[in-house]
Every structure is written in C-alpha cells, then in structure tokens.
Amino acid sequence: MSFGQLGYDVAHLLGGGVLLLSFVLLYQRRIGAVINAFATQGTLLALAAAWQAHAQGAPGLYLTAVLAFAAKGVLIPLALHAIVRRLDLHRSVETALGVGLSMTAGVALVGLSILVVLPATEGARALAREDVALALSVVLLGMLMMITRRNAISQVIGLLSLENGLILAAIGVAGMPLVVELSTAALVLMVAVVAGVFAFQIRERFDTLDTGSLEEHRGEGR
Amino acid sequence: MLTLLLLATGSLLALAVAAPVLARHEAGGRAVFGGCAAASLLIAMGAIGGLLGSPEAADLPFGPPWGPARVAIDALSAWFLLILGLAGTAASIFALGSLHGPEAPRRLVPYPLFLAGMAVTLLAADGFTLLLGFEAMSLASWVLVAHDHEEEANRRAARIYLGFAGFGGLSLILAFGMLAGGAGDVAFAALREAPPDGWRAALVLALVLAGAGSKAGLAPLHVWLPLAHPAAPSHVSALMSGAMTKVALYVLARFAFDLMGTAQPLWLGAPLVALGAASAVIGALRANLEDDIKTLLACSTIENVGLISIGLGLALAFRGADLPALAALAAGAALLHALNHAVFKTLLFLAAGEVLHGALSRRIDRLGGLIHRMPVTAWAALAGVAAAASLPPLSGFASEWLLLQALLASWRVGDLAFQMGAAAATALAALAAALAAAAMVRFWGLVFLGRPRTPRAAGAEEGGRLVQAALILPAGLTVLFGLLPGLMLDLAEPALRLMTRAAAPRAGFVAIGAAEGGARYWPLLVALLLAAAIGAVVWAVRRRAPTGVARGPIWDCGFIAAPHHLPFGDPSTQPTASGFGQPLRRMLGTSLLVAREGVTMPPPGATGPAILHSGFDDPALVALEGPVPRWRDAAAAQAERLRDLSIRQCLGLTFGAVVLMLALLAWLEAR
Numbered sequence: 001m002s003f004g005q006l007g008y009d010v011a012h013l014l015g016g017g018v019l020l021l022s023f024v025l026l027y028q029r030r031i032g033a034v035i036n037a038f039a040t041q042g043t044l045l046a047l048a049a050a051w052q053a054h055a056q057g058a059p060g061l062y063l064t065a066v067l068a069f070a071a072k073g074v075l076i077p078l079a080l081h082a083i084v085r086r087l088d089l090h091r092s093v094e095t096a097l098g099v100g101l102s103m104t105a106g107v108a109l110v111g112l113s114i115l116v117v118l119p120a121t122e123g124a125r126a127l128a129r130e131d132v133a134l135a136l137s138v139v140l141l142g143m144l145m146m147i148t149r150r151n152a153i154s155q156v157i158g159l160l161s162l163e164n165g166l167i168l169a170a171i172g173v174a175g176m177p178l179v180v181e182l183s184t185a186a187l188v189l190m191v192a193v194v195a196g197v198f199a200f201q202i203r204e205r206f207d208t209l210d211t212g213s214l215e216e217h218r219g220e221g222r
Numbered sequence: 223m224l225t226l227l228l229l230a231t232g233s234l235l236a237l238a239v240a241a242p243v244l245a246r247h248e249a250g251g252r253a254v255f256g257g258c259a260a261a262s263l264l265i266a267m268g269a270i271g272g273l274l275g276s277p278e279a280a281d282l283p284f285g286p287p288w289g290p291a292r293v294a295i296d297a298l299s300a301w302f303l304l305i306l307g308l309a310g311t312a313a314s315i316f317a318l319g320s321l322h323g324p325e326a327p328r329r330l331v332p333y334p335l336f337l338a339g340m341a342v343t344l345l346a347a348d349g350f351t352l353l354l355g356f357e358a359m360s361l362a363s364w365v366l367v368a369h370d371h372e373e374e375a376n377r378r379a380a381r382i383y384l385g386f387a388g389f390g391g392l393s394l395i396l397a398f399g400m401l402a403g404g405a406g407d408v409a410f411a412a413l414r415e416a417p418p419d420g421w422r423a424a425l426v427l428a429l430v431l432a433g434a435g436s437k438a439g440l441a442p443l444h445v446w447l448p449l450a451h452p453a454a455p456s457h458v459s460a461l462m463s464g465a466m467t468k469v470a471l472y473v474l475a476r477f478a479f480d481l482m483g484t485a486q487p488l489w490l491g492a493p494l495v496a497l498g499a500a501s502a503v504i505g506a507l508r509a510n511l512e513d514d515i516k517t518l519l520a521c522s523t524i525e526n527v528g529l530i531s532i533g534l535g536l537a538l539a540f541r542g543a544d545l546p547a548l549a550a551l552a553a554g555a556a557l558l559h560a561l562n563h564a565v566f567k568t569l570l571f572l573a574a575g576e577v578l579h580g581a582l583s584r585r586i587d588r589l590g591g592l593i594h595r596m597p598v599t600a601w602a603a604l605a606g607v608a609a610a611a612s613l614p615p616l617s618g619f620a621s622e623w624l625l626l627q628a629l630l631a632s633w634r635v636g637d638l639a640f641q642m643g644a645a646a647a648t649a650l651a652a653l654a655a656a657l658a659a660a661a662m663v664r665f666w667g668l669v670f671l672g673r674p675r676t677p678r679a680a681g682a683e684e685g686g687r688l689v690q691a692a693l694i695l696p697a698g699l700t701v702l703f704g705l706l707p708g709l710m711l712d713l714a715e716p717a718l719r720l721m722t723r724a725a726a727p728r729a730g731f732v733a734i735g736a737a738e739g740g741a742r743y744w745p746l747l748v749a750l751l752l753a754a755a756i757g758a759v760v761w762a763v764r765r766r767a768p769t770g771v772a773r774g775p776i777w778d779c780g781f782i783a784a785p786h787h788l789p790f791g792d793p794s795t796q797p798t799a800s801g802f803g804q805p806l807r808r809m810l811g812t813s814l815l816v817a818r819e820g821v822t823m824p825p826p827g828a829t830g831p832a833i834l835h836s837g838f839d840d841p842a843l844v845a846l847e848g849p850v851p852r853w854r855d856a857a858a859a860q861a862e863r864l865r866d867l868s869i870r871q872c873l874g875l876t877f878g879a880v881v882l883m884l885a886l887l888a889w890l891e892a893r
Contacts, residue, residue: 109881112881112884112885112888113884115888115891115892116884116887116888116891119888119891119892120887120891140880140881143873143876143877143880144877146870146873146877147870147873147874147877150870211868211869211870
C-alpha cells in the first residue's frame with residue numbers, strides 16, 4: 001500500500017483524526033466537552049481498528065475494534081459523565097495551558113515524533129511508519145495533557161488518551177498478537193475504575209478535584 | 223583438558239547448590255570442603271595438561287540470550303588455573319582440617335562458589351562469561367568477608383570491599399564496551415580482530431587498570447585489601463591473596479597482551495610499571511608497621527602484586543620496543559612470581575590462621591615463642607617467610623631475581639624517559655624487596671621466637687594432621703619451585719609465547735638465565751653452597767669446642783628473671799610490634815604514610831605515666847573516606863529535594879526525560 005491507494009488513505013485519515021482529537025483534548029476547557037472529545041477519539045480508534053482488520057485481513061482486530069468502541073467510545077465516557085454529574089462539575093471551567101501555547105507545544109511534539117520515527121523505521125512499510133509516528137504523537141500529547149491539567153478527571157482522560165496512542169500503534173503493525181491488545185484493554189478498564197474511585201475519595205476528603213490540593217497533605221497518615 | 227576443567231567447575235557449582243542441604247548434617251562441611259579440595263586438585267591437573275597440550279575452545283549449550291557462553295583454555299589461562307588449583311587445594315584441605323562440628327550455611331555456600339567464579343573467569347572466552355565469573359568471585363568473597371558481621375570493623379571492611387568490587391566490575395564492563403566498539407560482539411576472537419589504538423587503547427587500559435587493578439590491589443586502589451583479609455576466615459584470606467589477586471592480574475594480562483593486540487606502543491607498559499612500583503613500596507612499608515598478622519600479610523600481598531605488575535608492564539614495554547627476548551624475560555618473571563607468591567602467601571595465611579586458632583589472637587603483641595608449641599606451623603611458615611623475603615634458594619628469590627634482571631636490562635629501550643623511569647622503578651623494587659625482608663623478619667621473629675607474651679600464647683597447640691598437611695604441601699612446593707625454577711619457566715613457555723611471541727632464555731632445568739650467555743642462577747648449587755657453609759660452621763664450632771662442656775644459664779639479654787606470679791616473664795621486656803617497626807616508621811612513614819608520633823606528658827608533680835602515641839594513616843584510605851562520603855551526602859541532599867515535587871512536576875520530569883531522549887535519538891539519527 002502506498003499513497004493514493006484507498007486502504008492507505010483511509011487508514012491515514014483515521015489515524016490523523018485520532019491525532020486531531022488529541023489536539024482538541026489539549027485545549028478544551030469545559031469538562032463535558034473534554035469527555036465528548038475523548039469519546040469521539042475512542043470511536044475513531046475503533047473505526048481505525050476495524051479498517052485495519054479489513055485491510056490486513058485479520059479478524060482478530062474486529063474484536064479489538066468492538067472492545068475499543070464499547071470501552072472508550074461508550075462505557076468510560078458515560079461513567080465519566082456520571083461522575084461529573086454526581087460531583088456537580090458541569091459548569092466548571094479549567095485553567096489549563098493557553099490555547100496558543102498548548103498548540104505550539106503539541107505541534108513541536110508531533111514534529112519530534114516524526115523526526116524520530118521516520119528515520120528509525122526505514123525499510124518498513126510506509127503505512128506502518130506513519131502509523132507509528134501518529135501513535136507516538138498521540139502518546140506524547142496524552143502525557144502533555146496529564147501534566148498541564150489540574151483536574152483529576154482530565155488527568156485520567158490524558159492517561160486514557162495516551163493509551164489510545166498505544167492501541168493505535170498496535171493495530172498498525174501486522175501480526176501483533178491479539179492477547180496484547182486484550183490485556184491492554186483490560187488494563188485500561190482497571191485504570192478507569194481505580195481513577196473513578198480516587199476521584200470520589202479526593203472530592204470527599206478535600207472538597208475539590210484539583211490535585212494540587214493534595215500537596216498540602218503529603219506525608220500525612222490516617 | 224577443557225572437559226576436565228569444566229567438570230571440576232561444574233562440580234564446584236553443584237557443591238554450592240547442595241551446601242545448604244549438606245550444612246544440616248554433621249559431616250556436611252567435610253563433604254563440601256573435601257569436594258572443593260578434590261575439584262581444586264582436578265583444576266591443577268587440568269591446568270598442567272592445558273600447559274602441555276594445545277589450546278581448546280568450546281561453546282556451552284547455554285548462555286546469555288544473544289548467544290552461547292564461550293569457554294577456552296590456552297597457555298595463559300592454564301598457568302593461572304594452575305595457581306588457582308594449587309592455592310585452592312591447600313586452602314580447602316586447611317578448611318577441612320580446621321572444621322569442628324557443623325558449619326553455618328553462609329560460610330559453606332559461598333566457598334565453592336568463590337572457587338567456581340575464579341575458574342569461570344579464567345576459562346571464559348567472551349566478555350560476558352568473564353564478567354559473570356568475576357562478579358561471582360567478588361560477591362561470594364564479599365559474603366565470606368562479611369561472615370562475622372557482628373563486629374563493626376568487619377562490617378566496614380565488607381562495605382568498602384563491596385564498593386571496590388562494584389567499582390571494579392563497572393570499570394571492566396566499560397572496558398569491554400570500549401574494546402568492542404559499535405559492533406558489540408564481546409567474544410574474545412572478535413575482540414582480537416579489531417585491536418584498539420591511540421586514545422581508545424589508552425582508555426581501555428585505564429579502565430582495565432581501574433577494574434582489574436582494584437581487585438588485584440594496585441595502588442592507589444589497594445585500601446580494601448588490608449581491611450578485608452583479616453575479616454575473612456583464614457582459608458578464604460589465603461585464597462583471596464593467593465588466587466583472587468592473581469585472577470585479577472590474569473584479566474589485566476589477558477587485556478594487555480592478548481585482546482588489545484600486539485601492535486601497541488612502548489608507553490602502554492609505563493603506567494603498569496609506575497603503579498606497580500608504588501604498590502610495592504607502599505605495601506612493603508605498611509607490612510612493617512601493621513601489628514595484626516593477617517593485615518601484615520595482606521600488605522605484603524600488595525607489595526608482591528606490585529612486583530608482578532612491574533614485570534607485566536616491562537614485558538608490554540619491551541614488546542612495544544620490539545625486544546621480544548627481553549619481553550619474554552619480564553613476562554616470565556611476572557608469571558613465575560605470580561605462581562610463587564600464590565603458593566607462599568597461601569602458606570603464610572594458612573599459618574596465620576593456625577596461629578589464630580592455636581593462640582587465639584592475630585595481634586603480634588599477644589603472640590610469641592610459638593615455635594616451641596607449634597613446631598610444624600613455625601617451620602612451614604619459615605619456608606614461606608624466607609621465600610617472601612626473597613632469600614635463596616627459595617622460590618621468591620628466583621622470580622625476583624629474574625624481575626631485577628629484566629629491570630636492569632631496560633636501558634636497551636631507546637627512549638630516555640623510559641630509561642629514567644625504569645631506573646627509578648629498579649630502585650623502588652629493590653627497596654620494596656628489602657622492606658619486605660624486614661617485614662618478614664618482624665613477622666616470624668615476633669610471632670614464633672622469643673617468649674610468649676600472653677598465657678594463651680604459651681598454651682597454644684598444634685592443629686590436626688590435615689591442617690599440618692595443608693601447611694606442609696605449599697611449604698614443600700615453595701622449596702621445590704625454588705630449586706627448580708628452570709623447570710617452571712619451561713612449563714610457562716607456551717604462555718610466554720602467547721604473550722610476547724618469544725620464549726624466555728633457556729638455561730636448563732635447574733638454572734635460569736637473564737639472556738643467552740648472560741647472568742645465570744643455579745639454585746641447587748646455591749643451596750649446596752649454603753648447606754656446605756652452614757655445615758662447615760657447625761662442624762668448626764663443634765670441633766673447636768672444648769670437651770666436657772658444662773651448660774650454664776645463658777645470658778638472657780637483660781630479661782628479668784621470671785617472678786613466680788609472672789610465669790612467662792614480663793612481656794614488656796620483649797620488643798613490641800610497633801617498637802620493631804619504629805625506625806622504618808620514622809624514616810619512611812612520615813612522608814609516605816602520614817605517620818605521627820607524640821608524647822603526652824603528665825602535668826608537673828603528677829605521678830601518672832607519660833604516654834607515647836604513634837600511628838599512621840594510608841593516604842589513599844583517607845582520601846577515599848574523606849571526599850567520597852561528602853559527595854554521596856551532597857548527592858543525597860539534592861535527590862531529597864525531588865521528594866517535594868508535586869504530582870504534576872513528577873509527571874513533568876518523566877515527560878521531559880522522554881522528550882529529551884527522543885530528541886537525542888532524532889539528533890543521532892540525523893547525523
């Protein structure tokens with residue numbers, strides 16, 4: 001497959017969509033919108049997996065697609081929305097990095113990952129190369145989101161979108177065993193559950209979800 | 223032969239695995255030490271076979287993930303295996319003989335592991351296997367050094383030893399990395415293909431000197447030796463001094479003579495000669511000042527390692543100057559001295575262990591007069607002491623004579639700076655030999671002669687038959703190697719060919735020579751002359767003595783007659799260990815060892831005694847214990863500040879590190 005062929009272009013388009021939504025996640029300030037963007041990213045990821053399953057002729061990837069859609073497109077966003085409602089965070093606006101600054105940083109990270117991946121994967125298929133570059137960018141943007149946000153929920157979303165990047169890399173490589181993706185998906189669910197419990201606990205004790213407030217209580221016992 | 227050696231090594235490993243189970247039984251310790259003695263004997267026999275036969279190599283069916291573990295035996299490793307086998311046999315028999323009742327597993331398990339680690343290091347034919355053996359040797363001996371960890375001094379010794387072992391291992395890993403370069407293949411055959419040159423060769427040599435040199439006890443990285451040897455059980459000290467330092471020197475020789483190629487310049491030997499001369503003098507001087515017999519012997523080991531290192535350095539320099547015959551002479555001196563020192567130092571440490579066992583002390587000031595109570599130990603130790611003092615016709619003289627011949631021939635290297643340095647090294651080596659003789663006189667004289675200084679020393683008892691056998695075996699070898707140095711040099715010839723592409727000058731089985739037609743040394747003749755001279759003196763004295771001699775009280779050098787409440791006399795009328803060392807401490811110690819001396823006088827009118835304080839510090843240890851802990855504390859204080867970072871800052875650190883690594887990767891790829 002190369003540029004101009006349908007399989008390549010669609011895969012490229014879907015991967016690019018996932019990356020684009022990472023940018024959206026980076027600058028979006030309202031928590032509800034962040035969750036929605038994350039749900040969209042999950043859905044796009046599921047589509048990308050399904051397309052790869054079709055293009056590679058690997059039926060196992062359909063399972064990945066279904067799992068990704070169910071977990072990331074539906075279940076986790078619904079759960080997050082529920083948490084937000086329970087904690088009454090609808091209208092809260094988060095001060096993150098400025099739009100311009102976060103966009104610049106994001107573009108720089110994408111550039112860096114392209115600089116790293118393209119020379120390193122010389123000889124591999126063009127699609128796999130660009131797929132890995134896109135995935136690395138998504139991972140880096142997820143990390144950036146985790147350190148620029150203060151709200152525990154958006155930090156969790158950063159972690160989950162980082163994991164989306166890992167899945168994106170895994171589906172782009174032909175012959176990756178299914179068990180890797182299954183165990184990653186299970187891990188993500190666990191992370192989401194633990195994070196939800198933590199968010200409730202933090203809120204209950206400190207009456208805020210700003211993780212900065214934890215600093216004052218560092219080292220305290222029960 | 224390789225199969226035999228691998229079998230012996232494998233059985234040592236099996237013994238280490240079985241030791242925890244065996245330790246539960248009464249005879250378990252006997253089985254382990256007996257097995258170790260048998261395996262060591264096998265190693266010695268296999269080594270002789272390896273020296274007489276041709277090189278062999280094999281790939282083991284297991285190894286690191288990227289390939290098989292390679293083992294090989296050639297003349298150089300066979301020579302050092304012979305050293306290991308002889309020292310291991312004597313030490314294991316001693317351990318077997320001094321075993322009373324069940325032995326704790328932590329003293330039983332590491333011992334075969336220690337022996338096996340050394341054997342693996344010597345048999346290795348790739349960097350990974352060598353490092354594996356080297357580290358096993360370090361760790362096992364560390365456990366043995368720390369066996370008596372209830373005492374603070376032993377814990378400190380073990381801590382410093384572990385620090386040095388880690389440092390040495392790290393340096394060797396870096397050395398292999400530098401040598402392998404980008405290819406990353408650390409098999410010896412591959413390393414020989416691409417010898418380093420220029421600054422890379424210098425860096426590799428510096429790393430090997432730091433790694434193997436710190437294990438061997440080359441100054442200034444010798445400070446762990448006098449601390450660790452007294453802390454370990456005596457048979458382990460014997461192995462550490464006799465075999466482990468030689469294994470480290472083998473690593474040094476393997477790198478310098480084999481892996482780094484033959485086309486190395488003259489100056490590559492210079493650091494070895496300089497560090498060797500410094501170690502020899504510092505070690506011999508400290509041996510004159512220590513009053514713990516095992517510390518004293520450890521310092522003497524530093525001296526001898528220094529002498530061997532001078533020999534190796536000279537051989538490197540001669541090879542670089544294209545003087546192969548002289549290179550073979552210097553390398554022969556080094557190899558011969560390594561063997562001789564291994565044998566007599568094993569003997570002396572075992573004798574020290576027997577003294578400790580019999581008289582319950584390592585301090586010279588609590589011993590004395592042991593020749594009456596422990597004659598076998600005393601006479602065996604005398605053989606070792608005379609060899610260490612390089613007296614003809616014992617083994618130490620032959621090898622040190624060869625070394626001095628090589629040093630005296632170093633004017634034939636054209637470089638003026640090297641000639642000057644070699645002249646200085648000659649003077650230092652001669653000084654070290656003289657100091658070592660003084661130290662050995664002090665050791666043997668104060669421990670075995672005179673009158674007991676404590677009741678415990680007066681009641682000392684000789685060990686069992688096995689212990690005596692363990693002392694007589696190396697004592698006999700010391701005499702034998704002394705009388706037949708030519709035979710041993712012939713045995714070492716394949717190793718010399720491997721190192722220098724030339725054979726040492728031959729002078730027959732019973733003699734050694736500096737060059738064809740040059741100076742010769744016939745030990746048998748010297749022994750006969752000495753025996754004849756002594757016999758003549760005895761005969762003359764007997765002859766001249768008037769008949770009907772009446773034995774009267776001998777002049778007792780001013781000892782007071784022993785009062786009945788002090789049945790052994792007043793110990794303070796005998797010279798003390800520090801008193802014996804005082805002239806040397808004042809002459810050389812003040813400049814080299816920061817020796818100090820001061821008198822605390824009682825105030826006028828008071829009746830208290832005046833007290834003389836004297837002592838010394840090894841500058842290397844002072845330097846090590848001064849700044850290094852300070853740096854560590856400073857680094858810890860900086861690291862402590864990381865604890866105050868918030869979650870986001872911690873994540874930011876990780877993120878920054880990832881981005882930095884990626885940027886580095888991108889930069890490297892772009893080049």
